[in-house]
Amino acid sequence: MNFTFDNELESFVSTINDFIQKDYTPQHIRNAWSSGDPFSNEHWKSMINLGVSQMILDEKFQGMGLSLDEAILVYEELAYGGVIEPIIEQSILINNLAHEFPQGLQDLIGERLIDQYVALTHPSSPFVNHLSHASGLLSIQNNDISFVELEGIESELLESNDPSRVVSSIKSIKNSHSFKLDPSLERKIVSSGKLVSALTIIGLSRRCLDISSEYVKTREQFGKPIGSFQAVKHMLSDIAVKIEFAKAAIYRAANSIISDHPLHELHSNVAKYLANQAGEIATKNSIQAHGAMGYTWEVDLHIFMRRIWAFNSLWATQSEIEFEIESFLHENTEKLGATFTFTED
């Protein structure tokens, strides 16, 4: 039993943090929003050059083949940065699982995975993000996984409440290559989707907490920083508690997915449930800690809050998570107890 991370990854995480602090500031995000097309090829390239998407790509595709549970802090840090380009999705949903895809599909898209964006749609995540920047689309439906080039897609552009997301709904696809999707692989993809959203929400919740902590240290009322008032302190502490107790569950879910744990769906549901709770309190209390400023477009806070709200229902709605966990608990009542958490069957 060793629930810790490789020390070498720590330096990678701080490299990502440097990138965010220097090249991916809230001002960069605002500029991207007002440019009309927020996806930045330059940022995408920087992240590819840092090794973000190759890191957990299997060696057969010229990736580094690191394991996802080790690399997870790197993705959490990118989420913290509010990165616009869907590189976390690309890495965890596609690159991490690509070597398990049907062989024909691997042959078709294998070469693109090292540096290109391959979009993905699934009934639990129907809107396709930044479609115009994708080199193609993977579409999962009715036990099939299909790949289609951009020319074969007819889509409709929608408007997300998060300007970082440029989402489309797919109207029709032509000339797609379809493959049977093993149900166990589909379950892993869905678990990975829940993991992506949980991880993204936690990274963003940390960002909201940091922004709010800084704000209440400097904003003065009644002659002192508002952060010295207990009501404000307690609001922010409540966020810290929720974040702290979601993290280990997220790392565990990542470990379960890559180790084919029979309960990876339960573990990813638990992770997403806890992340959703953290995200809800992080957004609500952060606005409150900012007072009226929290309700403005001017303060950076909303850049990160909007993403939390967007990810809240992706890959599993609150109702789906609760129904699935409820039915698991109902059917496995006798197994529960002090020795359940780390059971392997």
Next chain:
Amino acid sequence: MQISQMKIKFTQEQSTFREEVRSWMKSNVPSQPLHSLDTSKGFEEHRAWEKTLNEGNWSMVTWPKEYGGRGLDLIEWLIFEEEYYRAKAPTRVNQNGVFLLGPTLMEYGSEHQKERFLSAMAKGEHIWAQGWSEPGAGSDMAAIRSTAIREENKFIINGQKTWSSRATYADWTFGLFRSDSESSRHHGLSFILVPLDAPGVTVRPIPQLDGEPGFAEIFFDNVEVPIENLIGEEGAGWSIAMATAGFERGLMLRSPARFQETAAHLIRIAKQESNLAPSIKTALIDCWIKAEAYALNIYQTASKLQAGKKIGPESSLGKIFWSTLDYEMHSTALKILGTLSELKNEEASNAAAWIKGFMFSLAGPIYAGTNEIQKNIVAERLLGLPR
């Protein structure tokens, strides 16, 4: 694929150890629950259980071998606790000693003190009470006024302690006393051990919400204590007490097993009810998930500590989390039990244990530093907010 360093499963040795604990518990845990440890009969039954545990060398498992423990690492400790709670073994009547004073003595005590107190503690010969709070010093512990004035080779103790857990039946108390009468706040305090049968000590039991005297007031009227009972330097009591309080908030006392067992039990009683309101189902799921989250967090924390990292104010996050969860679980249970949740007699239903647990869960957000104090600690020391 490269092999991940993160291994979220037990090793063969750990599983073997688990089997060893399980089998000992199976043959030794009393088949009938003991009487409440806050009654004189129950207290002695629990003392006897401490002795039984010690005979199997299971009473001080995390203590180093040189002090008669097993020197278990933290993961083994968590496994031990899982088996302990799984077997429904009795509450540790001497947890003030085992988990708080014991580690404090190992760090700050003299060789003579270790020899004198550790083994007696392990055998259940000395059951310890906490002596921190005073009528005017609850959350603000630095407001302590009880004095221990040095006269040659002894201290003369005067004053009053209150809300002292286990003091009604315990043999000894440890606490902070003002040894410099000119001092204020956290200066001039000393960490002193006092036998509760010393002349001048009066213990007045305080009935708690469950009607039993789980804590007491202790009055000191010119109580003479030899200077051998001073832990660490005279006047250095505050920092020693902070270390002790750190043990209390740390993971040793609140192993996840307790909450996981309660959550599982909660799901089981819910399953017997066919008509549960959606709000109760939501609460059940929420409780179970949080018990899981707590376990995962503690295992991760234990792994970090074993890898040589330190934890500091993070333990306050844990204290807020488990105490909130414990209340939520018990309050949900009472809603499920319905009209039975009024009944205190154990013969009538299993509701009695839930009521007692519910009452105790109300203390969780208060003891070991109120949750409001913990939130201040989180805000100031983890988030850097101004005092």
